[in-house]
Amino acid sequence: MKAVVHAEKIGLDGLTLTNMDVPTPAEGEVRVKLKTAGLNHRDLFVPNRHKLEDGPLILGSDGAGIVDEVGPGVEDVHVGAEVIINPGLGWKENTPAPPEGFEIVGLPFHGTFANYIIVPAENVLPKPSHLNWNEAGVLSLAALTAYRALFTRGQVKQGMNVFIPGIGSGVATFLLQFAKAVGATVYVTSRSEVKRQKALELGADVAIDSAAEDWEAALNGVKMDLVIECVGAATFNKSLAQLKKGGTIVTFGSSTGDTFQFDLRSFFYGQYNLLGSTMGSGEELEQMLEFISTNNIKPVVDTMYTLDEFEAAFDRINKAEQLGKIGFIIEK
Known part of the structure; x- marks a missing residue:
């Protein structure tokens, strides 16, 4: 089978399309x-994290397809079932944090950028009927991350002001769609005019130019009940400054750096809540699937590539050019 694997050298230069x-x-x-x-x-x-001595690794955490073989002892999943992959291994119930041994498909175990994947039977769920294959294949990791951050951790509710800096990623677009579905007022930021316009089309109430505008001036005194911070060091303090007293900031991303300083005295005088989050449990995935089905929510699909075009796909996400999800068409 064809597969995009990491082998031979550290970094993206170590990726290749090969047969497995x-x-x-x-x-x-x-x-x-x-x-x-x-x-x-x-x-x-x-x-950058996969150890070369462990052998070639197939990348990819999200995927959708058809069950074509089941192992001994599997009774509740049948050949021919149309399914999506739950990328989280070993996190079934919704607990305060992932259990010991929790892993994600695509490291350390083989992932979805291939013709076939083996997963525990509990890690496949029925494909939502309102999604096409492109939408189903890009769903799980980003949507589950957004769902846990927004609902389980952030406790979003109707009427809240929700702030999402850095609109454009798959998770951020899900955050926007989910928050609007429960009746929140949603504010987003982006350097890109195209991404800001698309966010407004998806339902954002205000889209701020993060490069040219002062956030507080653009918000005209409005403060946030909830901030979902997925950018990291570059925006954390600016995001924190938009919170109302007693508000909550949920963080799960650090693509712009892990280390920064913030004013601790102002933080505790403001009675702010700082919560970490990461992906989510199988229980939350089922809740998320029910939520998107009830609200007819579909992933925003940016571009679909073939596996042969993996270099272009990685280049696009590495440059943050996408709005929504990038994916691979493996079999039409």
Whole structure:
């Protein structure tokens, strides 16, 4: 089978398209013949974290396809089922934090950028009927991350003011769609006029030019109940400054750096809440799928590539040119 793998050298230069053996499911596992897969920022970091001595690794965490073989002992998943992949391994119930041993498909285990993938039977769920294959294949990781950050951690509710800096990524577009679906007022930022306009079309109430505008001036005194911060060091303090007293900031991303300083005294006098979040549990994934089905929410798909075009796909996400999700068409 064809697969995008990391091997031979550290970094994105170590990626190659090659042939791998078609895997066979063991007890409790299923094999999915993938039709589409989704590219995430995580896939940019894996080539720097994967140990070359562990052998070639197939990248990719999101995917959708058809079950074509089940291993011994699998009774509740059947050949021919149209499914999406739950990328989280070993996190079933909604707990305050992932359990020990929690992993994500695509590192350290083989991922979805291939014709086939083997996963535990509990890690496939029925493809939502309102999604096409392109939409289903790019859904899980980003939408689950957004759902946990917004609902489980952020406790978003109707009427809240919600602030999302750096609109454009798959997670950010899901945050916008989810928050609007529950009746929140949503403010976003971006350097890109195209992304700001698209955010307004998706329902954002205000879109701020993060390069040219002072955020506080642009908000004209409006303060936020909830900030979902996924950019990192470059925007954290500016995001924090938009919170109302007693407000909550949820953080799950650090693409612009992990280390920065903020005013601790102002923080505790403001009675702010700072919460970390990361992806989500199988229980939350099921809740998210029900939520998007009830509200007819679909992923914003930016560009779909073939596996042969993986270099162009990685280049696009690395330059943050996308609005929404980038994906691969593996089989039409």
